[in-house]
Structures are given as C-alpha cells and as structure tokens.
Amino acid sequence: MVIKNTSSDAERKMLSDAGYADPAINYYLEKKYMGHIENADQVSEKVGSCGDIMKVYIKMDQNNLIDDVRYEITGCAGAISAAMAAVDLVKGKTIEYALKINDGDVFKVLENIPEKKHHCIQLAVKTMHKGLQELKTEKV
Numbered sequence: 001m002v003i004k005n006t007s008s009d010a011e012r013k014m015l016s017d018a019g020y021a022d023p024a025i026n027y028y029l030e031k032k033y034m035g036h037i038e039n040a041d042q043v044s045e046k047v048g049s050c051g052d053i054m055k056v057y058i059k060m061d062q063n064n065l066i067d068d069v070r071y072e073i074t075g076c077a078g079a080i081s082a083a084m085a086a087v088d089l090v091k092g093k094t095i096e097y098a099l100k101i102n103d104g105d106v107f108k109v110l111e112n113i114p115e116k117k118h119h120c121i122q123l124a125v126k127t128m129h130k131g132l133q134e135l136k137t138e139k140v
Contacts, residue, residue, distance in 0.1 A: 015077055021111035027084035028077045034084075035070045042138070044131035048123035052079045056131040066090050066098060069128070078117030082124035085109040095132050101125060 008029055015025045036043075037057040045055040052075030061067035069090060071083040085106050090098035103121045107113075113120070 019112060019114040020077065020081070021113070023085070024077075024081040024110040024113050027081040027110070030084070031080060032084060033070050033087040034073070034080070036072055037068055037070050040070075042131050042135035044127065044134050046123060046127040046130055048075070048079070049119055050075075052076065052120065052123060054079065054083060054123055054127040056083075056127050058131050058135055060135070064094065066093055066095070071124075071127070075123075076117065076120065078113050078120035079123060081110055081113065082106055082121040083127070086124045086128050090128065095136050099129055099132055099136075101128070 011029060012025055015028065016022075020028070036055075037059050039059075040057040041060050042058040043055065044058075045053065047053050052073065054075065055072040057068075057070045057072075058066065059068040069087045071087070073080050073083055086101065088109065089101050089105055103118070103125055106121045106125060107118070110121070
C-alpha cells in the first residue's frame with residue numbers, strides 16, 4: 001500500500017528537517033493570524049534586513065486591551081511563524097504589556113527555528129512594537 005503525503009505533511013517534514021520545532025511549524029501551517037482587519041485602529045509596516053515585509057493590523061477593545069492583531073507578510077516560514085506566535089503573546093493584553101514582549105519570549109513559544117532565521121523573530125517583534133508605539137502616540 002502506498003501512502004500519499006499531503007502537501008502539509010511534506011511541508012511539515014521539510015520544515016522539521018530544516019530545524020523548525022513543531023510549535024513553529026504549526027504556526028506556519030495554520031497561519032491563524034494572517035490577513036487584515038477592516039477598520040483597524042492601527043496599521044504599520046516594516047521591512048526586514050532580508051527583504052521580508054510585514055504589515056501589522058491592530059484592533060483595540062473598549063477596555064483598551066488588544067482585541068485582535070493580524071499580519072500580512074511577504075516572507076519565509078520563519079517570519080510567518082514568528083508573527084503568529086507574537087500575536088498569541090499579546091492578544092487580550094494592554095499596550096504596555098505587549099511592548100515588553102521581546103525576541104526571547106517569541107522564541108520560547110516557537111521552541112526552535114533555524115539560527116539563520118532568528119532575525120525573523122526580531123522583525124515580528126519590531127513590527128508589532130512599531131504598531132503599538134504609533135497607536136499609543138496617536139491616542140495621546
């Protein structure tokens with residue numbers, strides 16, 4: 001009996017072989033925070049040193065907590081998984097709390113990505129922080 005791999009099985013194996021841990025792979029495959037938010041309170045964009053482009057959309061709730069965050073990303077698996085993990089760390093939190101999230105926090109959630117992709121974590125965090133800082137500045 002021949003078992004056919006689905007494309008996600010093939011992607012999962014390829015990413016695993018490249019050094020991505022299961023949580024990072026799941027974030028990449030699910031892409032649960034990809035897209036945009038209509039009527040977002042803040043939209044900010046950043047370009048990474050590798051040329052990856054991230055645009056972050058932030059929506060606050062009536063209690064001044066982060067209600068939703070979405071990313072649009074032109075980039076690699078490292079960039080996508082890092083951005084998705086960053087969202088999980090800040091949803092439901094205050095801007096002040098979210099601004100304290102750092103690269104190490106995101107790396108812990110991902111468990112592992114290849115060392116040459118660590119700059120992707122920095123880009124995800126810096127893009128999020130840029131959006132939050134701009135949102136905070138506009139509210140003053």
